[in-house]
Amino acid sequence: MTEYQKLLVVIDPTTDTQAALARAVELSIPNKASITVFLSIYDFSYEMTSIVSHQEREAMRGGVISQRKAWLEDVLTNYRQEGITINTNVVWHNRPFESIILYAIQGSYDLIVKGTHEHDKFKSVIFTPTDWHLMRKAPVPVLLVKDHDWPVAGKILCAINVGSEDDAHQALNNRIIEHAIQLAAQFDAQVHLVNGYPGTPVNLAIELPDFDSYAYTETLRMQHEQRVHFLASSHAIAVDCCHIIEGLAEDVIPDVAKQIDAELVILGTVGRTGFSAALIGNTAEHVIDSLNCDLLAIKPEGYRSPLADD
Incomplete structure (x- = not known):
C-alpha cells in the first residue's frame, strides 16, 4: 500500500x-506529502436575486469567493511562516460532499481529511450529513478528525469483521490493518484489533427450551x-492486542476505543447508498458520534464512487 502523498483537507x-x-500537517511531515485545503461555499440568496443580471450574480459570487480566499490565507499564515507549503481552492457548489469527492477524484488524492462533530440523529435521516456522504461515496480513505491528540506510542484500533469468510471481507480486513500498520510506523503507535460477535438470538432460547x-x-x-x-498473527500483531467481545459492532468499537484510549479507529465502509443506507446505515455512521477520537473510513479495493459516473 502506498503512503499518503496527497492530502485534501476540507476546511470548516x-x-x-x-x-x-493540524492533523493533516502532522501526517504530511514524515512523507513530505502535499496538502491542499478545500472550501466549498454556497449561498442560496445569491441565486434568488432576480433583480440583477446573470453577470452581476457571477460578480457577487466572485466577491464572496475572494473574501473566503483572503480568510483562508489568514488561517494558513502560521503554517506558511513555518515553511509548510499548502495549496488552496475555494469553489461555489450547492452540494459540498459532491464537490469534495469530485475534486479528490480529479486530483488523485490519497486521503480526505475533515473535522467532524456530533450529528442530530433525526435530522440525519432526512438530511444526510456531509460526513456520511463522504464515508459512503468517496473512493479514497476519509479521516474524520476530533479533538484528540495523536501521542507518540499511542494506539490505533482496527475494527474488523470476521463473521464472514468470503474473499471480499477478508481483503477489506487486511486493507484496514495495512493502513493501521503504515500509520503506526509513522507515529510509533501500537495496533489493536476489535471484533464484535453476536449473542444468542432471543427467539431461539424461547422457541427451543432445550437449546x-x-x-x-x-x-x-x-x-x-x-x-x-489468525489475522493478527499474519500481520505480526500480539494476541494481547486483540479484543473479541460479544455485542453489536457499533457498541463494542466505541467501548474498546475508550478503554484503550485509542487516538484513531479504522474501519471499512461498504459504500451503501439510497434507501437502504437511510434505513440501515453503515457501522461507521453509527459509531462516529460515540467515539472521542478520530475515525478513518476505508473502502474496499477497486471501489468506484457513484459520483465518478455523473
Whole structure:
C-alpha cells in the first residue's frame, strides 16, 4: 500500500481553529506529502436575486469567493511562516460532499481529511450529513478528525469483521490493518484489533427450551477468536492486542476505543447508498458520534464512487 502523498483537507468555514488541517500537517511531515485545503461555499440568496443580471450574480459570487480566499490565507499564515507549503481552492457548489469527492477524484488524492462533530440523529435521516456522504461515496480513505491528540506510542484500533469468510471481507480486513500498520510506523503507535460477535438470538432460547445458549455463544466466541488471532498473527500483531467481545459492532468499537484510549479507529465502509443506507446505515455512521477520537473510513479495493459516473 502506498503512503499518503496527497492530502485534501476540507476546511470548516465556521471556525478559525482547523483541527483537520493540524492533523493533516502532522501526517504530511514524515512523507513530505502535499496538502491542499478545500472550501466549498454556497449561498442560496445569491441565486434568488432576480433583480440583477446573470453577470452581476457571477460578480457577487466572485466577491464572496475572494473574501473566503483572503480568510483562508489568514488561517494558513502560521503554517506558511513555518515553511509548510499548502495549496488552496475555494469553489461555489450547492452540494459540498459532491464537490469534495469530485475534486479528490480529479486530483488523485490519497486521503480526505475533515473535522467532524456530533450529528442530530433525526435530522440525519432526512438530511444526510456531509460526513456520511463522504464515508459512503468517496473512493479514497476519509479521516474524520476530533479533538484528540495523536501521542507518540499511542494506539490505533482496527475494527474488523470476521463473521464472514468470503474473499471480499477478508481483503477489506487486511486493507484496514495495512493502513493501521503504515500509520503506526509513522507515529510509533501500537495496533489493536476489535471484533464484535453476536449473542444468542432471543427467539431461539424461547422457541427451543432445550437449546444450550451458553454452548452456542461459546462456539461463536471461539470461532471469532480463532479468526481474529489468525489475522493478527499474519500481520505480526500480539494476541494481547486483540479484543473479541460479544455485542453489536457499533457498541463494542466505541467501548474498546475508550478503554484503550485509542487516538484513531479504522474501519471499512461498504459504500451503501439510497434507501437502504437511510434505513440501515453503515457501522461507521453509527459509531462516529460515540467515539472521542478520530475515525478513518476505508473502502474496499477497486471501489468506484457513484459520483465518478455523473
